[in-house]
Amino acid sequence: MEYRQLGRSGLRVSNLTMGTMTFGGVGWARKTGELGVSEAQRLIDLCVDSGVNLIDTADVYSDGKSEEIIGEILGGRRKDGLLIATKARFPMGKGVNNAGNSRHHLIEACEASLRRLKTDVIDLYQLHEWDGQTPLEETMEALDTLVRQGKVRYIGCSNFAGWHIMKSLGVSERDKRQRFVSQQIHYTLEARDAEYELLPVSLDQGLGVLVWSPLAGGLLSGKHRRNQAAPEGSRQFAGWTEPPIRDENRLWNIVETLVLIAESRGVSAAQVALAWLIGRKAVTSVVIGGRTETQFKDNLAASELKLSAEERKLLDDVSRPPLLYPYWHQRNEAADRLSEADLLAHPST
Numbered sequence: 001m002e003y004r005q006l007g008r009s010g011l012r013v014s015n016l017t018m019g020t021m022t023f024g025g026v027g028w029a030r031k032t033g034e035l036g037v038s039e040a041q042r043l044i045d046l047c048v049d050s051g052v053n054l055i056d057t058a059d060v061y062s063d064g065k066s067e068e069i070i071g072e073i074l075g076g077r078r079k080d081g082l083l084i085a086t087k088a089r090f091p092m093g094k095g096v097n098n099a100g101n102s103r104h105h106l107i108e109a110c111e112a113s114l115r116r117l118k119t120d121v122i123d124l125y126q127l128h129e130w131d132g133q134t135p136l137e138e139t140m141e142a143l144d145t146l147v148r149q150g151k152v153r154y155i156g157c158s159n160f161a162g163w164h165i166m167k168s169l170g171v172s173e174r175d176k177r178q179r180f181v182s183q184q185i186h187y188t189l190e191a192r193d194a195e196y197e198l199l200p201v202s203l204d205q206g207l208g209v210l211v212w213s214p215l216a217g218g219l220l221s222g223k224h225r226r227n228q229a230a231p232e233g234s235r236q237f238a239g240w241t242e243p244p245i246r247d248e249n250r251l252w253n254i255v256e257t258l259v260l261i262a263e264s265r266g267v268s269a270a271q272v273a274l275a276w277l278i279g280r281k282a283v284t285s286v287v288i289g290g291r292t293e294t295q296f297k298d299n300l301a302a303s304e305l306k307l308s309a310e311e312r313k314l315l316d317d318v319s320r321p322p323l324l325y326p327y328w329h330q331r332n333e334a335a336d337r338l339s340e341a342d343l344l345a346h347p348s349t
Contacts (some may be wrong), residue, residue: 001014001015001016001050001051002014002015002303003015003050003053003304004208004284004285005208005284006124006154006181006182006208006284006285007180007181007182007202007206007207007208007284008181008206008207009154009160009181009208010125011083011123011153011154011181012053013053013054013083013208013284013285014044014051014052014053014054014285014303015044015278015285015286015303016046016047016050016052016274016278016285016286016287016288016299016300016302016303017052017054017055017056017085017210017285017286017287017288018043018047018052018054018055018056018287018288018289019056019057019212019287019288019305020040020055020056020057020061020066020069020070021033021058021061021066021287021289021291022034022035022059022244022290022291023035023040023057023062023065023066023069023070023220024061024062024063024066024068024069025062025065026062026063026065027062027063029061029062029066030062030112030290032107032289032291033289033291035069035291036069037069037072037073038300040069040070040073040202041073042293043290043293043296044070044074046293046296046297046300047081047296048080048082050300050303051303053080053081053082053083054082054083054084054085054123054124054285055070055082055083055084055085056085056086056184056210056287057084057085057087058071058086058088058090058128059086059087059088059090059092059109059112059113059116060087060089060090060091060092060128062317063092063337064112064113064116065112067086067116067117068116068119068206069083070117071116071117071118071119071317072094072118074117074118074119075118083123083124084117084119084124084277085123085124085125085126085132085156085210086113086117086122086124086125086126087125087126087127087128087158087184088105088109088110088113088125088126088127088128088339089101089104089127089128089129089131090128090129092112093280094291098159100131100133100134101127101130101131101134101138101142102131102134102139102141102142103139103141103142103145104144106139106143106146107142107145107146110146111124111149111151111262113116114151117282120150121151121152121153122151122152122153123153123154124148124153124154124155124156124181124182125143125152125154125155125156126138126155126156126157126158127143127155127156127157127160127327128158128159129158129159130157130159130160130161130164134330135188136167136168136171136173138169139168140168140171140172140175140177140178141175141177143155143177143178144177144178146173154181154182155179155181156180156181156183156184156207156208156210157180157181157182157183157184158183158184158185158212159184159185161197161200162196162197162198162200162201165183165198165201165205165207166181166201166205168180169205177200180207181207181208182207182210182284183198183202183207183208183209183210184209184210184211184212184287185198185210185211185285186211186212186213186243187199187209187211187214187277187283187316188211188214188215188216188220188227188243188273188277189211189216189220189244189254189258189273189277189319190216190219190220190243190245190251190254190319191216192319192320192321193321195321195344195345196321196324196327197345198347199280199281199282199283199345200282200341200342200344200345201341202282203281203282203340203341203344204322204339204341208284208285209282209283209284209285210284210285210286210287211268211277211285211286211287212281212287213243213287213289214273214274214277214286214287214288215270215273215274216243216245219245219251219255220254220255220258220266220269220270220273221269221270221273222255222258222259222262222268222269222270224255225252225255226252226255226256228267230274238345250318250319253318254315254318256330257314257315257318258272258273258315259313260314261307261311261315262276265305267301267305270299270302271298271299271301271302271305272302272307272311272315273303274286274288274299274302274305275302275305275306275307276307276312276315278302278303279306279307279312279337281344282344285337286302288300288302323345323346326344327346330342330346331346
């Protein structure tokens with residue numbers, strides 16, 4: 001397992017992170033999994049024994065049940081330097097103030113997460129989604145307060161647009177508040193949208209990048225194939241609709257390339273897809289999830305899989321997104337003055 005610096009912080013995290021959306025099985029999260037304490041215990045032990053040092057969850061996963069299960073297993077004990085990341089933003093009650101990034105909600109949500117996790121401190125506290133109706137000054141001040149109170153060590157964001165991140169960082173710098181050390185994003189071979197803004201801003205501003213749903217909800221696992229029904233037990237079989245697939249033919253071309261490389265290497269298509277992500281510039285850690293030890297063991301093996309330049313080119317070419325404006329204009333007119341961050345949005349330059 002490789003350990004990487006999380007943004008400009010001094011924290012080092014494994015290049016694979018354990019995701020826990022499958023813990024609990026309450027409400028909408030039932031479609032992803034219904035793991036209880038005993039099953040989750042085995043999977044946490046497996047990941048820790050493999051060198052994973054970061055567990056990622058969220059208060060909204062199974063209405064807090066995911067956090068409760070982690071708290072029951074760890075009981076406040078951080079064996080082997082294990083780190084915990086969680087998130088807040090979405091509704092955790094029916095009250096009008098039980099959602100969003102307000103000072104009221106974030107402080108209340110953090111204290112509730114601490115109780116469920118049975119811990120005194122959260123290592124990485126992330127805004128789960130943008131809130132365009134709460135002043136950023138209020139949000140960043142609330143996060144700063146949590147850090148200074150010792151309830152949170154580092155802060156991050158998730159599912160923000162590029163300008164949301166820059167505005168947040170600007171407020172932090174102006175008001176001398178804690179700044180984000182990371183962002184958690186959706187980024188896969190099938191969905192490379194993050195290359196336009198999110199990866200460049202991460203490289204330029206020194207943010208770590210955690211990748212959620214790296215196998216596109218299982219679509220890149222190799223189990224889903226062209227002109228075949230979704231396998232029973234998969235998220236798609238259960239009606240899961242994320243991520244949206246805008247070009248189905250392109251998806252299957254990507255899957256077939258993954259399978260081709262996987263068969264030649266004697267590994268799974270999932271491992272190839274994860275290895276591609278682990279090797280992408282600006283990516284710090286890839287969040288893996290699952291319901292079985294078999295799934296986790298297979299995903300964990302991707303940490304050591306090194307793709308050749310030729311294999312990467314095959315995957316890059318079959319999945320390359322179109323250059324949007326202003327990137328095509330910059331490629332044509334400014335290619336001689338592009339920075340390393342710019343080049344992340346210009347893969348063909």
